[in-house]
Structures are given as structure tokens and as C-alpha cells.
Amino acid sequence: MARKTGSHSEITGPRIRAAALQLFARHGFAAVSMRQIAGEVGVQAGALYLYTPDKQTLLFDLLEAHMVELLDSWSKSEAGGDPVQNLEAFCRCHIQFNLSHSDSLFISYMELRNLDPDNFAKIEAYRKRYEDALEAILKAGTEAKLFSLPDTKLATMAVIAMLNGVNTWFREGGRLSQDRVERIYWNMVRRAVGAKGFS
Amino acid sequence: MARKTGSHSEITGPRIRAAALQLFARHGFAAVSMRQIAGEVGVQAGALYLYTPDKQTLLFDLLEAHMVELLDSWSKSEAGGDPVQNLEAFCRCHIQFNLSHSDSLFISYMELRNLDPDNFAKIEAYRKRYEDALEAILKAGTEAKLFSLPDTKLATMAVIAMLNGVNTWFREGGRLSQDRVERIYWNMVRRAVGAKGFS
DNA sequence: TTTGTATCTGAACACGCGTTCATTTCAATC
């Protein structure tokens, strides 16, 4: 069946990951059984082991894919403009990515503790790279006197936490359009970092 | 043994809740067994059922206690000053409470999905009361032209998310004192809401 | 000393877990 890699269906594998993602997000890693995942895919539990060595690796693969996609998404959006423009791009990219990957986002914050130490360290390294990307923008802006921040590391955490919060309440078709939400959050961030020419 | 209520030890009950709190925070509700909790207390699993009807109720009691304490903490800190003072008090109270109840905070965000619908609704009602307290401050400030906010509901969520973020990285004895962190976050919040006389 | 009661044990119940593996299915290739 497999045409290129020489092993495993190229259809069932992704379906398993999609089902696992949704179920882990909904009920939590520990509360979801391999039989439930298999049931969602329409297969027996044993078949899952043709695609993943174990449940732990399945979780890790989902988290790693999320972080890789996130970093990839930012590297494509990176405008290369001045710090203010870069910060706006970062905020919008972050909100957009998170809202279109809400299950992965949820898991990547909630299920870290279910990773064994090695896997945890790998995911943390990705996360650090992402945070560093934001901090670089804030540092550049602070040095150029465009922002007013006593501590860029702390501001980095504050901005990410604030933007992540959107996912806890935003629902498409609700009171505010996504673009409007992005604009309002960007204005709050812009003020929080003390961007000049804006009060 | 019980002297006042006529049932249950007044020592073992709290010890069970403390052990459950710590274990749930560390490993997650679904991943912790009643036997583990009992082991932590130095008792057999069956004994837990003298203090809680089941595992689900044990979780609910922890979450409810957290929300009650949180609301209580704010009602005691409420200064009754102008919106700017109230907002500062809210930010400081929130950070202080969360840092001194980090396990409860963690659980109360992570384990909501493990509550059955009735219990979930009750906790959400507490949470709404708390959010409303913050939104009332933001509304009052906006109407008094002290803040500049296009949407107080959205600002409420943004502020809470930002403040909650402190718990993900702050460690006592680290680079910054808690008071310094409170001050920096308060300044970011103050600017994010567009407080006058401050850029 | 006897009684009463709050506390706890330890075994048991039915069930679901992650994982393994010999066996079956079945489309593609020769």
C-alpha cells in the first residue's frame, strides 16, 4: 500500500494523530485510552502500534509537530521591519496561529507534565526559541528607545500569556471578528510595552 | 475522636485534601489514583471514603475552596479608592494570591474538564463573579475617562491572562523579588488599559 | 469492665488499561 516510504499507510497515520489530538485536548492525555483513539479512527487498538511505538511517543509527536509549525509560521511572517512593525506582526501571527490550532495549543500547555524528562526537554527547547524570537524584538525596540521596558524577559512572558488568553474565550461567529480582536490586543500590547507615539 | 461535628477526623480530612491538591497539580487528576493519595497520607485507600464520597467530589471540593478563597481574598483587599487604585490593588492581590496558591491555581485551570457538568457550572459561576469584579473596575475607569479601552470585557480577559502567566515562570529566590514583579506587571497593566498621566 | 462509636484495614469486585503477537485479510505483483 505504501508507495514512497516503504512502510505504513499514509492515510491512517495522520488520522490517528488527528483523533489523538482531538481526544487529548478534550479529555486529557491520561484520561484517553488507546482503544478510544482506535475507535475514533475505526480500527482496533493493536493497529495503532503500526504507527507509533507507544502512547507517550504519540503525545510527543503531536507536541513537537505543534512547536515546529509554530516556529515555521513565525519565520514566514517575520516582516523584517522596525521593532514596532515586527511586534505587531508577532502578535497577529501568534493569535492567528493559535486560533487555527487550538487543540494543539491546549495540549502543548496542559500535557507537558505527561512527557518523560527527555521529551520534555526537547519541547522546552522549542518553546525557548519561540520566546527568544519575541524577546529579540522587545530588546531591539528598547535599545532603539521605541519601547519603554524595565525587563524584556518579563515583558516577553507577559505578552505571550496575554495573547494565549485569547484562546480561552474567543469563538468564531461571536461578538467580535477575529481581525478586530487582533487589533484590540495589538493596541493593548503596544501600550503595555510603552511604544512611543501612542498613549 | 471527632469532638464537634460528630463525624470524621478534623486532622485526616485536611491532610487528604492537601495530598490530593499536590498530587493533582503535579500529575493531573486522571493520572493520580486514590491509592496514591492514601499512601501520601499514610492510610489505606478505603479510608478516604470516610471523608469524600468519591474522587470527583474530592476534585470539586478543591476547586470550590480555591474559588471561595480567591473571592474572599479580593473582598478583603478591595480598597474602595478610585479606579486606578482599585486596579493596582486587584493586580497585586491577584499575583499575591496566585503565587501563594500555585497548586490550586494550576488545578483550577487544568482540571475543569474533569468536572461533571453540574460541578463545572458551579465553578464557572465563581469564575465569572471574579472576572466581573475586574470588569467593574475597568468600566468605572473607562466611564471616568481614566482608562482608554475599546472593550472592557476583552481587557478583563487580557489582564487576567497576563497576570496568571506570572505563575508559569516566577520562582521565589529568583532574579526578581515578588514585589518588583508586582510593580512591573502593574505598570504594564496600567499602560495596557491606557491609564491617563502615564505613558 | 463493658459498651458504643469513630476510624481504619485489607481483601474483594468488576472493569479498563497499554501493549504484544499469532493469525487473517486482501490488493498489488509476478
Add this chain to the structure above:
DNA sequence: GATTGAAATGAACGCGTGTTCAGATACAAA
């Protein structure tokens, strides 16, 4: 039509789960 080999089954493994409960224990009151 026979052969191949990946894909999937379904039963089995040992173990841990939440919960129950009859019985043991400890201790205050009578």
C-alpha cells in the same frame, strides 16, 4: 492463479483502577 507482504484483527497478558464492606482496632463514656 499463485505469491507476497503490509495492514489489521482479536484474543490474551499482567496490572492498576475506583469503590465497597465485613471485620479489626482504638479509645471515650458509662
